[in-house]
Amino acid sequence: MSDRLTAQLAFLDEADKLKSILRGTPLHDGSRRENSGEHSWHIALYALILAEHADRPVDINRVIKMLLIHDLVEIDAGDAPIHGDHDPVEQELIEKAAADRIFGLLPEDQAKDLRTLWDEFEAAETDDAVFAKSLDRVQPVICNLQSGGGSWLDYDVDLAKLEARVGEKVKRGAPSIWQHLSERITKWFTQNGRA
Amino acid sequence: MSDRLTAQLAFLDEADKLKSILRGTPLHDGSRRENSGEHSWHIALYALILAEHADRPVDINRVIKMLLIHDLVEIDAGDAPIHGDHDPVEQELIEKAAADRIFGLLPEDQAKDLRTLWDEFEAAETDDAVFAKSLDRVQPVICNLQSGGGSWLDYDVDLAKLEARVGEKVKRGAPSIWQHLSERITKWFTQNGRA
Numbered sequence: 001m002s003d004r005l006t007a008q009l010a011f012l013d014e015a016d017k018l019k020s021i022l023r024g025t026p027l028h029d030g031s032r033r034e035n036s037g038e039h040s041w042h043i044a045l046y047a048l049i050l051a052e053h054a055d056r057p058v059d060i061n062r063v064i065k066m067l068l069i070h071d072l073v074e075i076d077a078g079d080a081p082i083h084g085d086h087d088p089v090e091q092e093l094i095e096k097a098a099a100d101r102i103f104g105l106l107p108e109d110q111a112k113d114l115r116t117l118w119d120e121f122e123a124a125e126t127d128d129a130v131f132a133k134s135l136d137r138v139q140p141v142i143c144n145l146q147s148g149g150g151s152w153l154d155y156d157v158d159l160a161k162l163e164a165r166v167g168e169k170v171k172r173g174a175p176s177i178w179q180h181l182s183e184r185i186t187k188w189f190t191q192n193g194r195a
Numbered sequence: 196m197s198d199r200l201t202a203q204l205a206f207l208d209e210a211d212k213l214k215s216i217l218r219g220t221p222l223h224d225g226s227r228r229e230n231s232g233e234h235s236w237h238i239a240l241y242a243l244i245l246a247e248h249a250d251r252p253v254d255i256n257r258v259i260k261m262l263l264i265h266d267l268v269e270i271d272a273g274d275a276p277i278h279g280d281h282d283p284v285e286q287e288l289i290e291k292a293a294a295d296r297i298f299g300l301l302p303e304d305q306a307k308d309l310r311t312l313w314d315e316f317e318a319a320e321t322d323d324a325v326f327a328k329s330l331d332r333v334q335p336v337i338c339n340l341q342s343g344g345g346s347w348l349d350y351d352v353d354l355a356k357l358e359a360r361v362g363e364k365v366k367r368g369a370p371s372i373w374q375h376l377s378e379r380i381t382k383w384f385t386q387n388g389r390a
Contacts, residue, residue: 002246005375008244009390013341015224019233028211040215041236043265045210049203049305068259105334110244146208180200 004107006068011105024081024154028126036071036079039139042136043067046135046173052175056127064134066121073098082140082165083155095122134173137166138181145184150194159189199302206300212270218290219276219349221343231266231274234334238262241330248371251322261316261327264309268293277335277360278350290317322368330359330367333376340379344387 026033044067048107051060076098080086103115103137120126124133141162144150152162161186170178189195214232221228229237239262248254267272271293275281298310315321319328334359339345347357357380365373384390 012241027214037233037236041232087206
């Protein structure tokens with residue numbers, strides 16, 4: 001049991017580094033960029049609060065677990081902002097190698113379980129993963145709306161790009177949330193000459 | 196449903212402020228103080244990984260939910276470092292008023308559910324709450340060990356104080372974790388003339 005605990009604590013020590021990975025989006029008050037640790041907390045809370053808006057029935061406990069671990073690969077791979085110009089094929093290879101290393105710190109059974117859960121999230125095929133991805137996509141939209149533009153300004157995003165890159169994915173798992181936000185989103189992009 | 200979603204998003208907007216509440220303990224690399232949002236993520240991950248070390252059977256999904264919401268009151272009340280000199284009676288009153296206000300942003304059913312869960316955490320009587328509290332207490336110990344002293348230096352803590360304020364509480368819910376760490380802890384306090 002002591003060897004297991006040593007491995008588990010090594011993993012939790014490594015996880016601490018996620019608090020130093022900065023994302024493209026700011027805090028709601030615009031004071032600084034969000035990090036991937038606090039982002040992971042926020043969207044796990046999103047899941048807890050917004051479960052009823054999932055388009056299809058989900059196991060919210062699994063969704064929360066997915067969201068707690070979904071960004072750990074960024075410790076090695078960095079955050080790839082959705083509106084940035086990274087190569088998705090290369091990014092996927094880097095993230096898979098990161099998953100091998102980071103989940104591999106855990107005892108074998110847990111490493112396998114969490115890797116399977118992360119693979120499910122990445123594949124975005126099951127109802128749980130589709131809803132988790134929708135929350136992961138919609139939270140930065142709210143960060144940008146609340147802070148006055150955020151990464152939309154930094155990456156020169158227009159409404160069509162947002163709909164294609166983000167809206168379509170949020171609507172897969174949580175169409176009512178996207179619908180609810182659409183008036184505010186359209187207003188911001190129109191007022192900023194980006195509609 | 197739209198009114199519910201408006202209330203839920205107002206709560207999640209308010210929750211964002213937890214990312215600006217600084218704690219007494221540093222990140223593992225010592226680069227800055229941890230905030231209560233990323234701390235909440237980290238200990239939810241602790242729960243997911245360390246569930247098997249709970250002294251009594253727990254519902255780990257409930258423990259994770261408790262940990263996701265346990266510090267939200269700090270948005271109004273601030274963080275009260277365990278080695279600080281705040282008045283616990285006054286702090287409790289401030290935190291209860293904060294819980295009234297912050298959970299009260301949610302639709303009534305969710306406000307009631309989360310308030311009940313937070314009260315359970317605070318009371319630290321059920322097995323789930325005792326284990327959740329143990330994780331909340333042990334994570335800062337690891338932050339301090341990894342960063343070279345952290346809040347133990349800032350608050351002039353000796354081993355007897357740590358045992359009384361922290362060790363006893365970790366041992367209630369997760370004695371094997373405290374046991375596992377005790378050699379490293381004793382070594383640090385001895386080497387720093389605080390044993």
